[in-house]
Amino acid sequence: MQYDKLEVVDLCVSVVDNRRAYVHAEEKEILKGVNLVINRDEVHAIMGPNGSGKSTLAASIAGAPGYKITSGDILLTLDGNTQSILDLTVDARARAGIFLARQTPTAVDGITLSNFLRTAKTAIDGLAPNVCTWIKELDAAMEHLKMDKSLASRSLNVGFSGGEKKHAEILQLEILRPKFAILDETDSGLDVDALKTVCDEINRTKLDAKFGALLITHYTHILEYVEPDFVHVFADGQIVESGGSSLAKKLEISGYAEYIK
Amino acid sequence: MLDKILNQNQKKHYTLEQNQALDLFVLQMHDRDCEVDIRIDLTGADASVNIFGVYFASAGQVIRNRVVVNHNAPNCTSNILYKGALLGENARTHWDGSVYIAENAFAADTYEANRNLLLSQGTSAVSVPNLEILTGDIVRAGHASATGRFDDEQLFYLMSRGIDAKTAQKLIVRGFFEEVVQNAELEDFEQEEILKQLERKIDAVR
Ligand SMILES: Nc1ncnc2c1ncn2[C@@H]1O[C@H](COP(=O)(O)OP(=O)(O)O)[C@@H](O)[C@H]1O
Numbered sequence A: 001m002q003y004d005k006l007e008v009v010d011l012c013v014s015v016v017d018n019r020r021a022y023v024h025a026e027e028k029e030i031l032k033g034v035n036l037v038i039n040r041d042e043v044h045a046i047m048g049p050n051g052s053g054k055s056t057l058a059a060s061i062a063g064a065p066g067y068k069i070t071s072g073d074i075l076l077t078l079d080g081n082t083q084s085i086l087d088l089t090v091d092a093r094a095r096a097g098i099f100l101a102r103q104t105p106t107a108v109d110g111i112t113l114s115n116f117l118r119t120a121k122t123a124i125d126g127l128a129p130n131v132c133t134w135i136k137e138l139d140a141a142m143e144h145l146k147m148d149k150s151l152a153s154r155s156l157n158v159g160f161s162g163g164e165k166k167h168a169e170i171l172q173l174e175i176l177r178p179k180f181a182i183l184d185e186t187d188s189g190l191d192v193d194a195l196k197t198v199c200d201e202i203n204r205t206k207l208d209a210k211f212g213a214l215l216i217t218h219y220t221h222i223l224e225y226v227e228p229d230f231v232h233v234f235a236d237g238q239i240v241e242s243g244g245s246s247l248a249k250k251l252e253i254s255g256y257a258e259y260i261k
Numbered sequence B: 001m002l003d004k005i006l007n008q009n010q011k012k013h014y015t016l017e018q019n020q021a022l023d024l025f026v027l028q029m030h031d032r033d034c035e036v037d038i039r040i041d042l043t044g045a046d047a048s049v050n051i052f053g054v055y056f057a058s059a060g061q062v063i064r065n066r067v068v069v070n071h072n073a074p075n076c077t078s079n080i081l082y083k084g085a086l087l088g089e090n091a092r093t094h095w096d097g098s099v100y101i102a103e104n105a106f107a108a109d110t111y112e113a114n115r116n117l118l119l120s121q122g123t124s125a126v127s128v129p130n131l132e133i134l135t136g137d138i139v140r141a142g143h144a145s146a147t148g149r150f151d152d153e154q155l156f157y158l159m160s161r162g163i164d165a166k167t168a169q170k171l172i173v174r175g176f177f178e179e180v181v182q183n184a185e186l187e188d189f190e191q192e193e194i195l196k197q198l199e200r201k202i203d204a205v206r
């Protein structure tokens, strides 16, 4: 049987500067032909300078507003069936198994983290979680992440510290068990201990859910805890080099200078 | 004292004597045009009033609110919070809130706020908070008015966790009203009823 996989094919994406959309929509090409195949259970790391388009790639896969796919495709293969996800709504992509933890998670007033999680879990699984085991499951996940339990009854990400938001994203990862997880700079803003806790949780969830992972990062530190199978260097809207985990070590020493024109 | 004005046109005048306290809740969530006009005179020392309002204008509907609070005695408190949502072509709301603090109304404590959430194009929310202070001795005096468009990033976030667009929109709008519904002195069944009416308003579209 064929492996489940997520495939990015010659993807070109422009952003519509939404701050100016009323005056005259200015389009700017950010991704200039990205090719990437992530099989289920593989870990891919994308590293690259600021502004090179890493978050744009992540956002395009999840279907975030403000990004326009000008050419290319994003394909999802599940149980041997391949389909383009470009026509799928954001929620359908999520239900198909795609998960994105954004660099800066959004805050929403008046919806508690626990209510949000239960609603999302119900949507993803197609049925409400068992009332008896749900609380235990949520408690256990928060314990793994060493999260303050009181966060569960607070408004989603409202007034959360940077670190708490990152923990809350990984909590969602654990509860929702996606097939493909895109983690955009989940490591930034976490101290060494918190990074270890979060990475342990990513690994624990992966062991069970066997998701394919796309880790976007600036630092090699996270890659010491979550071992990548492939490392890709991203520059100016493209993958300019791919290799094994040794490539990350090289980047740590030499930086991105040779990739920037 | 607790009073509620629920889904009806109303013009009301309350006079609060010394130590009297009033909690007032205004709901405008039905489908007809609605106009509520409230005047509160705080005439005795240490009188206090809380006014909470929730309104939702659908296509073609006009909702008006006027609130006047007169601080005419020392140590009085007034707290006003109205939240409104607008959805559909030509949904219009008009909110006018005035607090006057007289020369002898020392140690006044007042805060008035009106927040509007525009859920679609073609809506118009007018919000006019007004504050006039004639005494130099104030504990707190503030007003705020904010009208914002529905946040696409919030919608995306919820949907990116598998929640369909309509459910996500309802959750966000419920969340927006949560602060008022929680703060107002309402029974659980009343809170539930309000949230149900809210969902009905959103469901009515499309
Ligand atoms: N909504 C937007 N409007 C205008 N420019 C944008 C928008 N989003 C991203 N960009 C620009 O796109 C480029 C790539 O951004 P991003 O994908 O966030 O890069 P990275 O994640 O690699 O730092 C940057 O130059 C950024 O300024």
Ligand SMILES: [Mg+2]
Pocket (backbone or CB within 6 Å): A054, A055, A056, A103, A185
């Ligand atoms: Mg980025």
